[in-house]
Amino acid sequence: QVQLVESGGGLVQPGGSLTLSCKASPSQFKIGALTWFRQAPGRERELVAHITSGGVTGYADSAKGRFTISRDSTENTAYLQMNRLQPEDTGIYYCRNQYFGRDYWGQGTQVTVSS
DSSP, X not given: OOEEEEEOOEEEOTTOXXXXXXXXXXXXXXXXXXXXXXXXXXXXXXXXXXXXXXXOXXXXXXXXXXXXXXXXXXXXXXXXXXXXXXXXXXXEEEEEEEETTEEEEOOOEEEEEOO
């Protein structure tokens, strides 16, 4: 059974940090090109960060300078490090793995930024 499991969300105060993870299993199912999306209440899903299969990264303007996307081949996991979080970062964060020509989605993890 191929799985893509997302975790790491939670409640954080403005200015705080969280790291989200997206783990692919079994080990033969690799992280290829991976994108983090988020969906805030009442808003459309938006792209937050992306890393290509070659390791090139890209970010939404709102994420530049604060968020970092990465992957660890040994752990078969992708990450989104989020710093200096603000209330507008609140939403459900989803990872999408593109592997062998198909898209795979995590279940989403809630991030809430509030004082």
